[in-house]
Amino acid sequence: MTFSWKRVNAIFQKDLKDFSRNLAVSVVVFLPLILALFNGRAGENTITGHFMTINIAFTLIATYVQCCLIAEEKEKNTLRGLMLSPANTLEILAGKSLLSFVLTIIVIFFSAYLSGYNPPNIWMISMAIILSSIFYIGLGTLLGLVAKSVMDSSVIVLPVIGIFSIGSFVLLLVDKYPILKIAEYLPNVQLIELAEKIEVGAEFSEVLSNLGIISIWVIAVILLTIVVYRKRMVD
Amino acid sequence: MALKFIDAEKHINDTIIFPSFSLDVLPNEVAAICTSVNVREQLIDILLGTKLLSNGNIQNLSEKRLAFFFLNDGLYERLSVNELLKFYQQLYQSDESTENIIRIVQLDLKKNKKIKDLTYSEKKRAQLACILLQNSEVYIMEEPDQNLDVESKRIFISVLNQLRLTKKTVLILTSHLESAVTVADKTYRLDEKGLHIVQTEEVQQNVSDVEIEKEDKGIQPIRFEKIPTKVNEKIVLFNPPEIDFIESTDGQSFIHIKGENFPCSFTLNELEERLLPFGFFRCHRSYIVNLQKVREVITWTRNSFSLVLEDEKTSVPLSKTKMADLKGILGLK
Incomplete structure (x- = not known):
């Protein structure tokens, strides 16, 4: 079956209208922005500070919003209608992810602007951010498919917010508990590491390992999502 | 297709x-x-x-x-x-x-x-x-x-x-x-x-009518007006005016009273004969309705009708051929 942008666009526009009228979920969009504003005004100007807001934006918008969008389709019994339509799996997932992707990028752009983050190599940072947002959206889709309702999804997403937004502080404890070294491979920690390297003027080849690790996370989460989606389709 | x-x-x-x-x-x-x-x-x-x-x-x-x-x-x-x-x-x-x-x-x-x-x-x-x-x-x-x-x-x-x-x-x-x-x-x-x-058409009705008339040789000497139904081995008798309508499924007739139904051992044809004097009407091959309880006749299309009963929730189908009979009973032309 051919991939049709018209159908993806139809789902995107429907979600946009639906989302803008759903205040309970759409209000989280402003949270990273407010945080960024405080950070910027307080003169906090470290990479960790900037990426704290960016990681919160990832978990809240890419993961939480995506999770709610998918869970709501399931709860209201509309996902079945979508699955029965001519749209195929890829189109449905792409259409459902497009809104959270666009929102994430916009919010990160503005929060970077508000907190005064100005990376020397903007292209490499944007690439890393786009790659990470795909990972977080994939994670959100996965959780949305597992959650039974919107209520469920806001609970399920809590540990994710915990691990991926504040998780970077775990590194401070690595000297004490060597087991926590695993945390270095988390995509958020990798993103911060990458940003720090770029800040001191690293070349593309130097950050390749960080991008590689994030890509592995992306591929893993996409595969898992497709497996779970197929399984849910049969139920 | x-x-x-x-x-x-x-x-x-x-x-x-x-x-x-x-x-x-x-x-x-x-x-x-x-x-x-x-x-x-x-x-x-x-x-x-x-x-x-x-x-x-x-x-x-x-x-x-x-x-x-x-x-x-x-x-x-x-x-x-x-x-x-x-x-x-x-x-x-x-x-x-x-x-x-x-x-x-x-x-x-x-x-x-x-x-x-x-x-x-x-x-x-x-x-x-x-x-x-x-x-x-x-x-x-x-x-x-x-x-x-x-x-x-x-x-x-x-x-x-x-x-x-x-x-x-x-x-x-x-x-x-x-x-x-x-x-x-x-x-x-x-x-x-x-x-x-x-069956929604009335084709076979005449045939079965004849058969039942043959069976009905031994007429009961006492005319008994209540309608017996069976509820868990008990026999319950109902007064005809209580009945809303009677439905037949798979040859078994069910008497509907205030939203509940009770199986009855008589066939629809027998019931129709018994209940005719009480203002009941065979509105469909598988339905007899108590005309006293009918509130409204709804015309869906030129040849599909329903009767809505007094509770305004239940409706009973009315077949095309019976519509003419009903008009006759109601005195409409």
Whole structure:
């Protein structure tokens, strides 16, 4: 079956209208922005500070919003209608992810602007951010498919917010508990590491390992999502 | 395009859900299968392709060509009717105009209202509009007229007529015989004994009348007016004026009184004979109604009618030929 942008666009526009009228979920969009504003005004100007807001934006918008969008389709019994339509799996997932992707990028752009983050190599940072947002959206889709309702999804997403937004502080404890070294491979920690390297003027080849690790996370989460989606389709 | 069931049967472990049956639903025909909730759900899962038949097959079962009208289908509640239809139009890349379809389901006045502000019947009409947009060949409908208000029911029946004209195949799955008989051209009953057609024409009636007259040689000496029914080995007697209506399913007659039903050992023909003096009327091959309790006669189309009883919830089908008789009884011309 051919991939049709018209159908993806139809789902995107429907979600946009639906989302803008759903205040309970759409209000989280402003949270990273407010945080960024405080950070910027307080003169906090470290990479960790900037990426704290960016990681919160990832978990809240890419993961939480995506999770709610998918869970709501399931709860209201509309996902079945979508699955029965001519749209195929890829189109449905792409259409459902497009809104959270666009929102994430916009919010990160503005929060970077508000907190005064100005990376020397903007292209490499944007690439890393786009790659990470795909990972977080994939994670959100996965959780949305597992959650039974919107209520469920806001609970399920809590540990994710915990691990991926504040998780970077775990590194401070690595000297004490060597087991926590695993945390270095988390995509958020990798993103911060990458940003720090770029800040001191690293070349593309130097950050390749960080991008590689994030890509592995992306591929893993996409595969898992497709497996779970197929399984849910049969139920 | 016809929908064909060929020797379809389903059993789970040792329980027979439905035995082997064959059924052709032709284009420009509305068929209804009247069955229990369990069988209905199994049939829908099979039509959806999520469950398989134990034996036999269904022809023309390519999922994307079937349009489903589910009982519990969700609509995007925060969109307006217009936006919802635009979305489905784009999704299905349909060339039907949304304006036209909104007019068919008569939601013109509500088209800018959000779905969540509509009543249940209006939501069902919006759902109907969505499946009309799909412009599919075969429509599968689950309990389409359950809990609908009278106006929406009428719109639904006129939509069915339109589907007939455009040579679509419609299969209705319901557990209410009354609604099946009212809307469908052919009604079937599917249970663990198999698929039986529910006679809606009056062809065989004369034959059975003659047979019963032959059997009725020994007339009871005392005329007894109460109607006996059986409830858990007890025999309960009812006064004829208490009865709302009597329905016959699979040769067993059931007496309906205030929403409850009681099996009765008499056949409809015997009951009709007994109850005629009390103002009862055989309004359909499988129904006798207490005319005292009829509140309204609804005309769906030129040849499909229903009688609404005093509780304004129950309705009983009235066949075309009996409509003339009823007019006679009422003294109308």
